[in-house]
Amino acid sequence: MVGSMNAESLRLRVESVAELAVSEGGARSAVIHLVIPRAGFDHAVAAGIARADSREPASVGDRFHVASVGKMFTAVLVARAADAGLFGPHGLDTRIIDIDAAHGRLVQSVHPESARITLRHLLSHTSGLKDMITDDASGTAAELGGPAPQSIAARFASCLAVEARGEASDGFARRRWVPFDPERFDDISAGVLNLFVSSGTAASPVGSPGERFHYSDTAYVLLGVLLEAVSGRPYHVLQRDQILDPLGMDSTSMAYRDEPRNATATEMDVWLGDTPLISAGFDLSFDWAGGGQISTTTDLITFLRAVLSSESGLVPHPNPLTQFGTPSGLTDPRLAMGHGMFTWNADGRPVIGHPGAWGVRVFHDPETDAWLAGTVNQNLDCSWMAEIFQAVAETAL
Numbered sequence: 022m023v024g025s026m027n028a029e030s031l032r033l034r035v036e037s038v039a040e041l042a043v044s045e046g047g048a049r050s051a052v053i054h055l056v057i058p059r060a061g062f063d064h065a066v067a068a069g070i071a072r073a074d075s076r077e078p079a080s081v082g083d084r085f086h087v088a089s090v091g092k093m094f095t096a097v098l099v100a101r102a103a104d105a106g107l108f109g110p111h112g113l114d115t116r117i118i119d120i121d122a123a124h125g126r127l128v129q130s131v132h133p134e135s136a137r138i139t140l141r142h143l144l145s146h147t148s149g150l151k152d153m154i155t156d157d158a159s160g161t162a163a164e165l166g167g168p169a170p171q172s173i174a175a176r177f178a179s180c181l182a183v184e185a186r187g188e189a190s191d192g193f194a195r196r197r198w199v200p201f202d203p204e205r206f207d208d209i210s211a212g213v214l215n216l217f218v219s220s221g222t223a224a225s226p227v228g229s230p231g232e233r234f235h236y237s238d239t240a241y242v243l244l245g246v247l248l249e250a251v252s253g254r255p256y257h258v259l260q261r262d263q264i265l266d267p268l269g270m271d272s273t274s275m276a277y278r279d280e281p282r283n284a285t286a287t288e289m290d291v292w293l294g295d296t297p298l299i300s301a302g303f304d305l306s307f308d309w310a311g312g313g314q315i316s317t318t319t320d321l322i323t324f325l326r327a328v329l330s331s332e333s334g335l336v337p338h339p340n341p342l343t344q345f346g347t348p349s350g351l352t353d354p355r356l357a358m359g360h361g362m363f364t365w366n367a368d369g370r371p372v373i374g375h376p377g378a379w380g381v382r383v384f385h386d387p388e389t390d391a392w393l394a395g396t397v398n399q400n401l402d403c404s405w406m407a408e409i410f411q412a413v414a415e416t417a418l
């Protein structure tokens with residue numbers, strides 16, 4: 022057990038980090054949860070306000086949009102489906118064009134060399150697919166110095182700016198997205214993947230399959246579509262039946278698709294600049310299998326512990342999520358890429374898990390047995406994660 026003085030010191034450190042994120046770091050809210058099982062330590066703290074419309078104080082049980090942390094959920098579901106043979110005899114090495122239940126025209130159109138793309142490529146961000154969230158046919162966000170002009174992120178921000186001036190917008194940031202509509206294949210407004218293939222973005226990839234790392238939410242939306250095709254069931258139902266209910270994650274759900282078992286917890290605001298997206302009625306449905314879950318810190322720690330446990334039965338053995346490699350193009354703070362999760366550089370400490378765009382972090386430090394989940398609900402610097410992991414390392418256990 023952690024000594025009482027050391028435990029109190031660590032609790033105060035976690036509380037200070039959360040409070041400083043709000044008072045000095047620019048966040049409107051923060052929820053941070055630290056668990057060290059071998060030391061019997063479990064402490065969660067919240068600061069700021071949960072929502073702009075109600076002004077209610079943030080609480081440790083509040084639900085928040087997890088953004089790309091949700092890719093680990095998709096990776097688990099895909100790994101389980103592959104292990105069950107739903108993709109065919111080659112498992113994760115199955116080429117997407119060989120998946121009989123898949124939408125043939127779609128999988129052939131996502132990349133000029135789609136015949137070479139496997140599920141492993143999609144899971145490890147090495148498929149060559151651009152990311153429709155931040156890229157478009159003209160280039161990538163990295164090349165252009167920010168979201169490409171026809172990307173979802175750029176058009177979303179433009180819509181917000183127009184409405185902030187009191188002008189009528191095109192409603193892009195309030196659109197309820199579906200991942201793919203096969204009946205309106207060429208309609209760029211029909212779904213995320215329809216936009217991707219019909220806008221020319223798919224035809225201008227970042228490279229050949231397996232050539233390099235390029236982070237792609239679009240690849241994970243495609244994985245979700247393929248998962249639904251081979252299982253014959255909606256993604257959110259698979260998630261509930263295979264992950265949420267077995268692990269008792271009663272506060273987690275897929276945004277806009279289902280409700281959590283515990284429907285009483287507050288859904289926190291996500292902030293883009295000065296705009297509280299949830300209170301203001303904007304829509305984040307575009308990410309779906311790329312990170313559309315809403316959860317709590319407690320549920321996310323429960324999930325990550327199950328993913329990394331050889332005894333939980335959640336992930337097939339050997340665990341594909343932790344089969345780490347270092348593909349070309351992988352840059353710091355990413356130290357290694359698995360099939361749905363990272364080894365991450367937390368200021369010199371290698372930790373395992375996944376970040377999310379809205380200031381969300383869910384990671385494990387194997388050296389100290391620390392499990393950390395938190396959010397600041399805004400795309401801000403998340404140095405708080407490294408600070409807490411370092412504080413754990415400095416605490417006598």
